[in-house]
Amino acid sequence: RALRFCSSVPCPRHKPSSKLSVRDALGSQNTSGERVKVQGWIRSIRSQKEVLFLHVNDGSSLESLQIVADASFDSRELTFGSSVEVQGQLVKSLSKKQNVELKAEKIEVIGNCDAKAFPIKYKERHPLEFLRQYPHLRCRTNVLGSILRVRSEATAAIHSFFKDRGFVHIHTPVITSNDCEGAGELFQVEPSGKTKIPKENFFNVPAFLTVSGQLHLEVMSGAFTQVFTFGPTFRAENSQSRRHLAEFYMVEAEISFVENLHDLMQVMEDLFKATTMSVLSNCPEDVELCHKFIAPGHKDRLEHMLKNNFLIISYTEAIEILRKASHSFTFTPKWGVDLQTEHEKYLVKHCGDIPVFVTNYPLALKPFYMRDNEDGPQHTVAAVDLLVPVVGELFGGSLREERYHILEQRLARSGLTEAYQWYLDLRRFGSVPHGGFGMGFERYLQCILGVDNIKDVIPFPRFTHSCLL
Numbered sequence: 001r002a003l004r005f006c007s008s009v010p011c012p013r014h015k016p017s018s019k020l021s022v023r024d025a026l027g028s029q030n031t032s033g034e035r036v037k038v039q040g041w042i043r044s045i046r047s048q049k050e051v052l053f054l055h056v057n058d059g060s061s062l063e064s065l066q067i068v069a070d071a072s073f074d075s076r077e078l079t080f081g082s083s084v085e086v087q088g089q090l091v092k093s094l095s096k097k098q099n100v101e102l103k104a105e106k107i108e109v110i111g112n113c114d115a116k117a118f119p120i121k122y123k124e125r126h127p128l129e130f131l132r133q134y135p136h137l138r139c140r141t142n143v144l145g146s147i148l149r150v151r152s153e154a155t156a157a158i159h160s161f162f163k164d165r166g167f168v169h170i171h172t173p174v175i176t177s178n179d180c181e182g183a184g185e186l187f188q189v190e191p192s193g194k195t196k197i198p199k200e201n202f203f204n205v206p207a208f209l210t211v212s213g214q215l216h217l218e219v220m221s222g223a224f225t226q227v228f229t230f231g232p233t234f235r236a237e238n239s240q241s242r243r244h245l246a247e248f249y250m251v252e253a254e255i256s257f258v259e260n261l262h263d264l265m266q267v268m269e270d271l272f273k274a275t276t277m278s279v280l281s282n283c284p285e286d287v288e289l290c291h292k293f294i295a296p297g298h299k300d301r302l303e304h305m306l307k308n309n310f311l312i313i314s315y316t317e318a319i320e321i322l323r324k325a326s327h328s329f330t331f332t333p334k335w336g337v338d339l340q341t342e343h344e345k346y347l348v349k350h351c352g353d354i355p356v357f358v359t360n361y362p363l364a365l366k367p368f369y370m371r372d373n374e375d376g377p378q379h380t381v382a383a384v385d386l387l388v389p390v391v392g393e394l395f396g397g398s399l400r401e402e403r404y405h406i407l408e409q410r411l412a413r414s415g416l417t418e419a420y421q422w423y424l425d426l427r428r429f430g431s432v433p434h435g436g437f438g439m440g441f442e443r444y445l446q447c448i449l450g451v452d453n454i455k456d457v458i459p460f461p462r463f464t465h466s467c468l469l
């Protein structure tokens, strides 16, 4: 690495500089000249009289660290976007804009950047659609930086939530031979042409990327009682919608000895609220920036969601509400037909922007594993979806059919008896009432940050006709 800029070599009697992240430097209490080293990328550069001001960011925080260098520094290679290592003294800043700044003694350019060729201009507020063209560079902007730090915080908060409640974390497989949701939206997995094993013989059965870890979690809840998984999930949905991806992350939980939907819904509501509170307290500036930049007014909407108890209506009531609405829908709401996004949006608005659980869906609309309510001609199952502002459906869950003979009949009707013998076994060997749910993680982030398009809350979005990088 070439040492390009150096005004003065630090005195050998001084202690060697300790390396700090920008976040730690900004939060440091030790501002009486502590000698430190900071590495990052130049976000802005400004010269004023005999002084050069740089802002350096390393992604550890939204705020950048101000570097103050005297005129003896050669500024020719200090361009926007270059990576640098700065050594100097941490001091109290005279400006009201920041508490701390770094008085540079040595600035080393690690990698320079042709700022003119860099497609993202920092002083401009590029729309999110524009930034989507540059999945390899957009993470260096403030807005994507904030979204992705929130994503990281929310991931940690979800793990803490389950750990604090005694759930066991299970790694469910990515490659599987079952189609949990039965919707057939599967990506098939085969070895590439270079392997010596014929592709149809690799697993001996057709294998797919998982659409849900639920069935594997059900196996584990039969041993550990409360389990969760949080991993990538794949659906070959032909959709370019603002809330669908071909690869998304799902948080799934499965709980044994749960006998009613209310207990399950309470866990979903607690998960949403506890995760959001944790994000708000750990990265408030990032959330604030997203709200300000992307969705002004969303802060109040989020507070409203957090302070109110979530509402509960049945599917039948939901259809009634929709049928009585003066709104004209593209798809006429009808009992026995699935809710469309426009219906979900209307229901959330109707509920005053408070998240609403919709329960007890027609059996014919739902997969074989949901518990039969045995409630006469309308015939529903103990299913629940949570609808929220911004995205509509955020969670899907149900009580599971734990009664052997009923499950056996349901599987037989779908021609699945043979493939699901192992699943029936769970009902033969110590079956218990149980239930679970899945939450789309990207939709969760959209909901709390007010991000309209799901492609902006995941680092590398994959969807129909697009797999950049």
Ligand code: 4AD
Pocket: 180, 181, 211, 212, 213, 214, 235, 237, 243, 244, 245, 246, 248, 250, 252, 253, 393, 394, 395, 396, 397, 398, 436, 437, 438, 439, 440, 441, 442, 443
């Ligand atoms: O409602 P879904 O399909 O439920 C299941 O997969 C259950 N087996 C989960 C369980 O009970 N363990 O999906 C759950 C959630 C949806 O509510 C939605 O938020 C999200 O996953 N989701 C998607 N998110 C992004 N892109 C897609 N293509 C999605 N499909 C579902």
